[in-house]
Amino acid sequence: MLKAASIKRCALPRGPASAGTLYSKRFGSSFGTAIETAEKMVQPGVSNPFDPFSMVSAEMGVLAKHIAQLIGSGHPVLNRVASYYFEAEGKNVRPLIVLLLSKALAKIPDEERTRIIIDQYDVNDQPEFKGTPKAFSFAGANPLQSITPLKILHGINPNIILNPLSRPMIDQDAYVTLDKKNGILPKQRRLAEITEMIHTASLLHDDVIDFADSRRGRDSGNIAFSNKMAILAGDFLLGRASVSLGRLRNSEVVELMSTAIANLVEGEFMQLKNTVLQPDTKSIDNDGQSKKIPEPTGKVPVKVHEYSVNPLNTISHQDNVNAAFEYYLHKTYLKTASLMSKSSRSTAILAGCNENIIENCYQFGRNLGLCFQIVDDMLDYTTTAELLGKPAGADLKLGLATAPVLYAWKEKPELGPLIARKFSQPGDVEIAKTTVDVTKGVEKTRELAEQYRNDALKNLRHLPDSDARSALELLTNSVLTRSK
Template sequence: MALSRSSSTSASTFKTAVETAEKLVQPQSSSTFHDPFSIVSHEMSNLAKSIANLIGSGHPTLNRVSSYYFEAEGKNVRPLIVLLLSKSLAAIPIEQRNRIKIDTYDVTNQPHYNGTPTETVVAGNSVDDSISPLAILHGINPRVILDPLSKPMDKLPEFDAMNGILPKQRRLAEIVEMIHTASLLHDDVIDLSDSRRGRPSGNIAFTNKMAVLAGDFLLGRASVAIARLRNPEVIELLSTTIANLVEGEFMQLKNTVMSNDSQSIVNDGEKKVIPEPTGKVPTKQHEYSVSTPAEVDHITNVDAAFEYYLHKTYLKTASLMSKSSRAAAVLSGAHDDIIENCYEFGRNLGLCFQIVDDMLDYTASDATFGKPSQADLKLGLATAPILFAWKEQPELGELIARKFSEPGDVEIARNAVKKYSGLEKTREMAHEYCYKALQNLRVLPESDARSALEFLTNSVLTRNK
């Protein structure tokens, strides 16, 4: 399979998929509906403006850094998935939404589903209402009663009534993008990146310290918005995604810089011994984990390395997609089977998305990718293409174990990937996850929104950035 064929067509297909999907989360009566480009601009502008209202601080420089990545043109795939999935869920008859009780504020123009009389409303109240007094939240008595932590988007109720997306689902989409953007700020510092979305990365444009603090601030603001959803299950899901992102990054760090003895790390070429635990704070690894390649056999066990790679990929990328998809279904009141398939859809799509990303790292140019390409091998990361080559050429295990650190290692690895069709096999793996994601969507009623999700899912395979 020729991976380089019609790269411009691939880019166009993915862009068309996003534009088509974005049109479907617009109100049908919008005067701009006849102009697809203005519709895309309008939706993205509202998303960015709404997020800006959520992240405002009392410090102008902090506002500047925390909003920096929202200014550039990003894929915005994660919030788009939440919005389209929410619209697809709206096609389920209200009497079949028996998972939780839905309050009148959430349902907008739909009939009120009462549920079991003994249940309590867990979804209630506006996403824009604070739970604690504002003077306490801000630590100051403002001259004007204003809540910069959350302000409603213009004409939001009318939008929701027309397109079937609940207010809490729309806020969920905004929260997801905030969490994702915070992870980008942190990742660029960790990976020493110098570009993101076609311009200097946050750590370069400002400083490492400011980028880290801005990422922390975004997570803090996201946490406030999460709490205001007032749904314990959704709060638990979204809070876990933040922990998952950190776990995944640690797995990648270990895969990059950890020594085989797991008792030391290599930082900037210098070996540093990890402090021994004192025993005052007992810690144990939870059962939902995988063995590291070093714990099994860091040179010969390819299967263990693949398991490690896929779990890391889930934590870093698919967790946010899967748990936000599940949260959208929970907020809709859908029953357990729908909720589970929404979760699996996000999981499979997230794995597909990242696997394609890992493949593009070998094939895309810096200008197309929007960030440095061919970086994984230089960072010592063993992703799917080189793992497939490792299966055919066992001696690559030694290069992977030393993180491609010796002269010529990166070139040897790239040649092996080409020789043993590592990219083609990686694409086949992505196809499998894409197919599973499409099957998960089949549990939803047929609708334009579901068709858009299917189109978007298929286009992930053909994108080139």
């Protein structure tokens, strides 16, 4: 787990020399060149031969269509709500990462794939790995095929209902042929779709929890349909994603992605109840009213979270800040970076890569995910609702202490009581914003995001040189420079 006290920010000096040039001197030419090349890619007016979206345009172009067919239901209103967020223009970063990683990993020589036999790129053709019993190698090599008989899945004759689980999205031969041509395995493409389904389900739930009124430039799901329908649609998406996940027929990937779903919930609870800054674990805030939590009966052991051991007023200010940063970064991992890191690791597992590549894919997703959310938290202070496609300045109004205000608190201890009461009193939000400006909290947050960006680029250097890896480098840099 990351501790704020141990964070060493790599602040890049400004001036004539580029960051890439400076890093060439500091870390070696290979890594410095990667940063310098990627920096040039994101400069306005510079031709970009490694555009991430163009490289997988065929797959991204049909992403929403394929997902819509996966999540279709026999109920027309459920169809409408479940597909609502896929209609709008989203960033689609998560499936993009999976697809680009898939293409980059395709360049690894067969002899370096320790989890795969040459020319047998499917888990059903592989020998058992690390004691995995043959019971997990189900019949059928294609992720479009069901494991359980359809009449059992549906509980009704599948021929008389319109249900996506009863028919393939496209011709299976065409599906396999297309992906083989593009260097993407069918199961990796399906993983990209599953990842976006899980993410979108979390958005539907988050918007209800956060009382959001807009998402992707239009009414949020809870406003357009109602809280109940938005929650149910999110649950339905997770159910459909779980079915598709099982059809990948890889128990390790199922374990990873299922854990990512649980992490999303854990992260949301950490955000709802900050046990560092609000150490009372016996009550919760319920629409502005304090509500006592029922006492445990003792039948089920309930552990006290490690973050809540020391009350706010019994340790030093520096220890408080360090604990708050540790809590913030862990919450950020769970809410955002977990899905990116575990889907990246799953991509490498499905490609049969060796342990070093699998670990670097995981760390790449983790570092990129942390960078992505930290930038998101920074943009909440610096951009407009029109650019974001969702309410700007919402974090403070929701009582959230993200990196900019935590950096401000580090220099201004008097901000602590405002953070502890979640900026709930009149004038608290305005005071916090002013303090962030005075202490340069946004600038320090950018430096923190740069650190994770640089670490993600280092992870990519373990992959073979390819156009897809260059596109991932560009994507990594663009996360830091985005405005929405």
